[in-house]
Amino acid sequence: MTAEQRAKSLSVHLVLIAYSVLAVGPILLVVMNSFKVRSAIFGSPLALPDATTFSLVGYEKVFRSSHILTYYSNSLIVTLVSMALVLLFGAMAAWALTEYRFRGSTALALFLSIGIMVPIRLGSVAILNMMRSAGLNDTLTALVLVYVAQGLPMSIFILSEFIQQIPKDLRDAARCDGVPETRIFFEVVAPLLRPAIATVAVFTIVPIWNDLWFPLILTSSDSTHTVTLGVQQFLGQYITDWNSVLAALSMAILPVVLIYVILSRQLIAGLTSGAVK
Amino acid sequence: MPESVSNITAQMPRAKLAGLLLFFLGPAVAIYTLFSIYPLVATMALSTYTSDPSGARYFVGLANFETLLGDALWSKPFWNAFGNNLIFFAVHMCVQNPIGIALAGLLSLPGLRLKGFYRTVMFLPTMLSVVIVGFSWNLILSPLWGVASGALKAVGLGSLFAPWLGLESSALVTLSLISVWQFVGIPMMLIYAALLNIPEELIDAARVDGLGHFRIFFHIKLPLVLPTISLVSVLTFVANFNAFDLIYSVKGALAGPNFATDILGTFFYRTFFGNQLQLGNPTMGSAVATVMFFIILLGLCLYLFLVQRRVRRYAF
Amino acid sequence: MANLRIEHLNKRYGATTVLNDVNLDIEDGEFVVLVGPSGCGKSTLLRMIAGLDGASGGDIQIAGKLVNTLAPAERGIAMVFQSYALYPHMNVRKNMTFGLKFTGVPPAERDRRVAEAARMLRLDELLERYPRDLSGGQRQRVAIGRAIVREPAVFLFDEPLSNLDAALRVSTRVEIANLHRMLKSTIVYVTHDQVEAMTLADRIVVMNKGCIEQVGRPLDLYYAPANLFVAGFIGSPAMNFFEAKVGSVEGGCARISGPGFRSFDLPATSLKVGDSLTVGVRPEHLGRGEDGPFAVEGVVELVERLGEASFAYVRRADDRLFVAEVRGRQTPTPGERATLIAAARDVHVFDAAGLRVTTQNDA
Ligand SMILES: Nc1ncnc2c1ncn2[C@@H]1O[C@H](COP(=O)(O)OP(=O)(O)OP(=O)(O)O)[C@@H](O)[C@H]1O
Ligand SMILES: [Mg+2]
Numbered sequence: 016m017t018a019e020q021r022a023k024s025l026s027v028h029l030v031l032i033a034y035s036v037l038a039v040g041p042i043l044l045v046v047m048n049s050f051k052v053r054s055a056i057f058g059s060p061l062a063l064p065d066a067t068t069f070s071l072v073g074y075e076k077v078f079r080s081s082h083i084l085t086y087y088s089n090s091l092i093v094t095l096v097s098m099a100l101v102l103l104f105g106a107m108a109a110w111a112l113t114e115y116r117f118r119g120s121t122a123l124a125l126f127l128s129i130g131i132m133v134p135i136r137l138g139s140v141a142i143l144n145m146m147r148s149a150g151l152n153d154t155l156t157a158l159v160l161v162y163v164a165q166g167l168p169m170s171i172f173i174l175s176e177f178i179q180q181i182p183k184d185l186r187d188a189a190r191c192d193g194v195p196e197t198r199i200f201f202e203v204v205a206p207l208l209r210p211a212i213a214t215v216a217v218f219t220i221v222p223i224w225n226d227l228w229f230p231l232i233l234t235s236s237d238s239t240h241t242v243t244l245g246v247q248q249f250l251g252q253y254i255t256d257w258n259s260v261l262a263a264l265s266m267a268i269l270p271v272v273l274i275y276v277i278l279s280r281q282l283i284a285g286l287t288s289g290a291v292k
Numbered sequence: 293m294p295e296s297v298s299n300i301t302a303q304m305p306r307a308k309l310a311g312l313l314l315f316f317l318g319p320a321v322a323i324y325t326l327f328s329i330y331p332l333v334a335t336m337a338l339s340t341y342t343s344d345p346s347g348a349r350y351f352v353g354l355a356n357f358e359t360l361l362g363d364a365l366w367s368k369p370f371w372n373a374f375g376n377n378l379i380f381f382a383v384h385m386c387v388q389n390p391i392g393i394a395l396a397g398l399l400s401l402p403g404l405r406l407k408g409f410y411r412t413v414m415f416l417p418t419m420l421s422v423v424i425v426g427f428s429w430n431l432i433l434s435p436l437w438g439v440a441s442g443a444l445k446a447v448g449l450g451s452l453f454a455p456w457l458g459l460e461s462s463a464l465v466t467l468s469l470i471s472v473w474q475f476v477g478i479p480m481m482l483i484y485a486a487l488l489n490i491p492e493e494l495i496d497a498a499r500v501d502g503l504g505h506f507r508i509f510f511h512i513k514l515p516l517v518l519p520t521i522s523l524v525s526v527l528t529f530v531a532n533f534n535a536f537d538l539i540y541s542v543k544g545a546l547a548g549p550n551f552a553t554d555i556l557g558t559f560f561y562r563t564f565f566g567n568q569l570q571l572g573n574p575t576m577g578s579a580v581a582t583v584m585f586f587i588i589l590l591g592l593c594l595y596l597f598l599v600q601r602r603v604r605r606y607a608f
Numbered sequence: 609m610a611n612l613r614i615e616h617l618n619k620r621y622g623a624t625t626v627l628n629d630v631n632l633d634i635e636d637g638e639f640v641v642l643v644g645p646s647g648c649g650k651s652t653l654l655r656m657i658a659g660l661d662g663a664s665g666g667d668i669q670i671a672g673k674l675v676n677t678l679a680p681a682e683r684g685i686a687m688v689f690q691s692y693a694l695y696p697h698m699n700v701r702k703n704m705t706f707g708l709k710f711t712g713v714p715p716a717e718r719d720r721r722v723a724e725a726a727r728m729l730r731l732d733e734l735l736e737r738y739p740r741d742l743s744g745g746q747r748q749r750v751a752i753g754r755a756i757v758r759e760p761a762v763f764l765f766d767e768p769l770s771n772l773d774a775a776l777r778v779s780t781r782v783e784i785a786n787l788h789r790m791l792k793s794t795i796v797y798v799t800h801d802q803v804e805a806m807t808l809a810d811r812i813v814v815m816n817k818g819c820i821e822q823v824g825r826p827l828d829l830y831y832a833p834a835n836l837f838v839a840g841f842i843g844s845p846a847m848n849f850f851e852a853k854v855g856s857v858e859g860g861c862a863r864i865s866g867p868g869f870r871s872f873d874l875p876a877t878s879l880k881v882g883d884s885l886t887v888g889v890r891p892e893h894l895g896r897g898e899d900g901p902f903a904v905e906g907v908v909e910l911v912e913r914l915g916e917a918s919f920a921y922v923r924r925a926d927d928r929l930f931v932a933e934v935r936g937r938q939t940p941t942p943g944e945r946a947t948l949i950a951a952a953r954d955v956h957v958f959d960a961a962g963l964r965v966t967t968q969n970d971a
């Protein structure tokens with residue numbers, strides 16, 4: 016490497032490092048300070064907690080005065096059930112749309128793609144009315160139904176691209192082998208869609224976990240709040256209690272960061288696989 | 293290229309095909325229609341009704357829209373929210389896209405080390421909830437905590453600090469920048485993916501022609517990823533004109549100070565659910581949602597007819 | 609085991625006709641090879657036999673039974689794909705038994721068939737492996753094994769060897785020939801490779817633009833191509849063609865002349881004075897000499913030396929090139945004048961419509 020090349024590469028790294036600090040700095044700052052006593056939060060916000068400043072008082076408060084564990088389990092249930100249904104129904108629909116030629120298939124594909132661009136939120140008034148009259152108001156079921164409807168168009172779009180990449184010969188071979196159509200989907204095609212899960216997750220599952228709007232309008236009791244809504248309400252209530260606020264924020268951040276770091280390789284591979292063009 | 297659609301349906305008995313389609317498409321179409329399309333249509337329908345204090349609803353045609361756009365009590369906040377939303381969108385376009393493109397360009401430099409690390413770190417904020425991000429920034433920028441002012445002081449710019457989120461003049465732009473900070477990962481990743489798709493040989497050919505990295509980026513790579521940039525823009529547009537979470541969590545439903553940060557999403561929420569100042573009004577709320585729908589539709593049409601057509605896609 | 613009968617088969621995609629009135633009778637146990645230029649409809653025909661594509665018109669019978677409306681699995685066929693189409697998430701054994709599960713073959717019988725196919729194809733060691741851990745040749749054998757265990761009446765192969773390297777292609781070709789001898793099953797086989805076609809086929813079907821040009825035994829196609837297309841398609845390098853006219857007709861003999869070659873007499877009764885003809889001679893039938901039943905001369909322009917033979921590109925007086933295959937160590941040199949001759953039975957004559965003119969030489 017020449018000196019000039021080295022200087023160039025160094026400056027590139029400097030820019031990237033600077034931006035990386037900007038990207039994670041605020042998150043680190045919140046998480047770091049959530050483990051400190053109040054005086055240290057204000058006295059030296061940039062210092063790591065040490066033996067004298069370490070404190071879990073904020074976390075104790077959050078556990079004591081909110082149903083954070085219920086929120087976690089609600090978020091988990093809603094996200095996992097929605098994810099399973101979005102993937103299952105999305106893949107099934109994508110398969111039928113890409114594999115079978117039938118009258119109206121183009122129109123149906125167009126109809127389904129409306130939901131990619133038009134946010135389902137705009138129908139909230141009617142959704143709330145519907146859920147009320149169906150007795151589903153303030154239930155996790157209502158959230159799941161809305162999220163599945165919200166996630167399906169994008170997942171159908173993404174999964175169709177993946178299904179098209181599965182060699183046609185494979186499906187034909189299965190047909191020659193006498194495998195019934197439903198089994199071709201479930202036993203030949205579906206197992207090959209595993210790499211698509213990451214892409215679908217980024218575009219449809221993460222927004223579900225993070226959503227504030229629908230929990231806000233569809234759930235009203237603590238027992239149905241999700242983490243995002245629960246923490247949001249907690250923050251509003253204890254706005255002056257910095258320990259608790261930082262702890263609540265960290266409790267919303269940490270599980271996501273943990274899962275993200277574990278799965279980031281697949282998630283990023285899914286994002287950059289080119290299935291969304 | 294022979295299409296990938298199977299011809300198997302040609303010799304399948306009609307009833308069998310119908311059964312298969314029902315099985316595969318039924319659940320998705322049913323849930324989607326019932327919980328996405330029907331509510332949209334029903335909301336639009338509801339926007340032509342009004343209700344009296346007893347709760348009875350009756351049809352009023354376009355009267356709600358006349359009120360919304362004609363009655364100063366409604367139209368002022370509406371246009372205020374719309375204007376703010378445009379600013380919100382403009383900041384995204386002018387800041388988020390250039391930063392996203394620049395980062396993607398740097399990440400796709402050949403032979404860059406620690407690529408995976410940078411990608412992971414820079415995309416992290418995008419994974420977090422808007423509520424959490426908004427609140428965290430709220431704390432950091434708060435004069436009470438003094439982190440931001442301290443940081444500025446450290447670099448000798450202490451005098452620049454102001455409680456940006458609290459000032460009517462700067463609150464909206466500050467919130468927009470927080471949103472940019474969070475979502476810059478999406479244009480970065482999509483453009484990065486598009487850059488990776490450009491064949492190596494093309495770049496090598498340009499190198500042989502004597503172009504430097506900078507020229508290659510501006511004259512070869514950038515034109516080739518233009519379709520992705522325009523896609524990112526339209527995604528940003530839809531997301532921006534439908535945003536709500538950030539403003540609501542940082543500024544509450546009233547989008548203060550003095551509605552300086554009110555955008556269509558928060559305006560819709562207040563109209564629908566009401567707040568300290570007014571009662572919730574589902575029919576007017578529906579009217580607001582319908583107008584938002586048409587704004588988004590208009591934007592999409594403009595995109596399809598003006599931008600999409602001019603942006604050429606190149607096959608490699 | 610079964611015969612296969614195709615009658616008036618048509619296939620259209622919108623306005624484009626891909627297959628046009630295809631008729632073909634294949635005997636029980638026969639090995640039939642389909643050849644033709646890319647895009648002529650070979651794969652389409654094969655897929656229609658398999659039931660993967662529907663017909664726009666016409667009938668397909670397998671073992672005397674009309675199968676037009678039957679699903680692929682009900683037709684008693686098995687297909688081997690160019691890409692092998694092995695299920696990537698199943699091991700070799702599962703790949704072979706997967707289809708049997710759905711066609712009501714009991715487990716014990718499945719195992720017996722897999723064992724037998726594995727023995728035949730030397731796959732015993734590989735049964736627990738996944739496709740990604742196999743070489744190209746092994747994958748190919750698994751694909752064939754998967755077809756064998758179905759015990760089909762008709763095997764369909766679509767360019768099964770084209771993804772293999774040259775050496776493997778030769779050995780697998782021999783294996784397929786052996787397999788056919790052992791199984792005695794009916795096989796329809798698509799290929800681009802003339803050597804495969806010539807060596808494997810009982811009969812070759814030459815297709816062009818969705819039509820069958822000729823059906824016949826390999827050597828019949830080689831020695832007596834029915835038309836210009838088949839003449840030009842079979843054989844490599846391709847047959848040389850010379851434009852010609854009938855000069856005079858006398859006592860069952862026509863005098864043929866044209867630019868670039870010496871006039872000669874053709875014992876054919878069907879020709880009239882002034883008919884336009886095309887004369888064809890294969891490069892390998894042209895040899896150096898002074899005078900013969902057919903003689904053409906020119907200047908050697910380029911010589912390709914392959915070792916066992918050389919191809920000489922010769923420019924005729926009328927400025928057209930033709931090719932001659934020269935055997936032996938004595939190769940011509942560029943710039944040299946050469947006279948090349950062919951025996952009467954190696955000269956093919958086609959009429960203005962491109963159809964073969966039968967002569968007494970054919971007898
Ligand atoms: N789904 C389709 N729609 C329209 N045309 C098609 C379709 N499938 C095939 N064709 C056309 O049918 C013709 C025959 O295709 P086919 O695959 O049978 O050719 P082939 O003889 O197998 O060629 P190759 O030797 O290259 O494999 C081609 O011209 C092709 O473009
Ligand atoms: Mg083919």
